[in-house]
Amino acid sequence: MKIAVFCSANEHIDPDFFSLTDEFGKWMAQNHHDLIFGGTNQGLMNCIAKAMHQGGGRVIGVVPSLVEKGGRMSDYIDVHYPTDNLSDRKDLMINQCDIVVALPGGVGSLDEIFSVAASNSIGYHSKKVILYNMKGFWNALIALMDDLDSKGMIRGNWHNMIEVANNIDELTQLIQQES
Template structure:
């Protein structure tokens, strides 16, 4: 299985963020999954890629040329795909992976996981969308999605598919029990 991981190009200011990236990376490698991610060698992106590689796993990075030109691409990946722009990057990453997981990150990470969640509701993404929330980083976002349900902008069924988990075992459970959303009708 190919696990897409969206995460920060920085490590944040709490060691738990880095620890979670290491834990997820080890799980990916030890279970013979592959990592598909943004191709960076910095921040949590670098941590998870290095962890998978150090544990004899496969890592596929996808990076736009302008970022690769800034020398932030990881030099030791199994495969690095260079694309023209960020939109191409996101589409390519999604086409390569089977599951979408978000570790902590900034606006780019949030935008990427929110986009694939949104695409699930309209039939453009049939993959599980999981926010690895062991650190509590995504608690406010979970509350925001709950508020969307309360205010009538998100169905309870669609909300249930947005998985906020705090363990590797829960990630495995979401993957095993996932059922794609019915295409939304207007």
């Protein structure tokens, strides 16, 4: 499978997020999945690319020109797709992947998660997002989604578009169900 991973490009975050991301990248490589990611050499993005690359997995980097010009492109990319901007990057990643996993991330990751979910909700595709809820990172978002649902703001069951994995075993099981 081609797994798109949305995640933080920040370095100064909980160190446990790095070790859990490394573990996931190694699992992806061992199970012959391809990684599609945003292509930066920072934070969890570079961490998962490095784990995949070192494990013999194929790393597909979808890299905006601004990232390349700024010298922030990962050294672990096997296949490089340059893009003009973040919107193009997001569209290409979504179109190329089979499933999306969201590791801890910020505004960019939220944008990407909801782009996948919104386009799924109106029938553009049936791809799911799995929130890897490391150390409860996504708990506030899960509560928000439940609140929106209770107020009738989400058509259908949001869990049909966004699933939650609280540990690596749950995550790998959800991925295997989709393959």
